[in-house]
Amino acid sequence: MNSPPHAGSLFVIVAPSGAGKTSLVRALLERRRGLAVSVSFTTRAPRPGEREGSDYFFVTRQEFESRRAAGEFLEWAQVHGNSYATSRRWIDEQVGAGHDILLEIDWQGAMQVREAFPDTVGIFIAPPSIESLRERLTRRGQDSAAVIEQRVAAAKSELREAGRFEHVIINQEFAVALHQLEAIVEAARTRYEQQRARNPALFAALGVGTNR
Ligand code: 5GP
Secondary structure (H helix, E strand, O other), X not given: OOOOOOOOOEEEEEOOOOOOHHXXXXXXXXXXXXXXXXXXXXXXXOOOOOOEOOXXXXXXXXXXXXXXXXXXXXXXXXXXXXXEXXXXXXXHHHHHOOOEEEEEOOHHHHHHHHHHOOOOEEEEEEOOOHHHHHHHHHHHOOXXXXXXXXXXXXXXXXXXXXXXXXXXXXXXXXXXXXXXXXXXXXXXXXXXXXXXXXXXHHHHHXXXXXXX
C-alpha cells in the first residue's frame, strides 16, 4: 500500500566545525522561505551569545540520559565529548505537517535519520583545505588552541565520511556554496512525491499514485 506522501523535505547538513556551515545556513534561511531548523539537545555548555531554545536546548547529562531512555530522540551521538540529539516528536510533527526541515547534525546522527526517513537529503559541507579550516576556527575565537587542534583532528575523520552523502559542497567561495545549497533545496522540492503531495488535485485527476 502507498504510505501517505508528505510534501515536506528533510535535509541533513553535516560539516566539520569551521567549514562555514552556520553562515551558509543563516544565509539560506534569509533567502528561502518555508525552511525550519531543528533545535537540538546538548550537554555542552553554552558558548558566549548562544541562547537556550534557539541555538540548543542545554541540558545536564542526567536529563539527556533520561530523555534518551524514554525514547524521545530520533537520533543521538557523542561529538567532542558531549552528547547531542534531535527531538523525535518535533520532527514527526513537522514532517506530518508537510514542512521542509533542516537538521544541522553530525554524520552519525545523519545516518540514523536516514534510517527513519529514507528520502532524507544528505548534504556535506567541506572546507577547501584543512589549513583553511584551522584558520576559520582560530578567527572565530570561541575555542582554546587545544580544542581547535581536537576539532581539526575530528574534521579529518569526518571528511572521510563525505561519501555517505548525496551532495558535497566545497565552501571555498561563499556565494558559490550558497548558490549550490539553494539549488539542492529547490531540486528536492521538485521530487515527484513532494510535488504529488503538494498538488493532490492534479495527480488525483490523472489517476496516478506513488512511484514507489
Ligand atoms: P557544536 O558544539 O560546535 O555546536 O557542534 C558540534 C557538532 O555536533 C557539530 O558537528 C554538530 O553538527 C553536531 N550536532 C549538533 N546537534 C546535533 C544533534 O542533534 N545530533 C547530532 N548527531 N549531532 C549534532
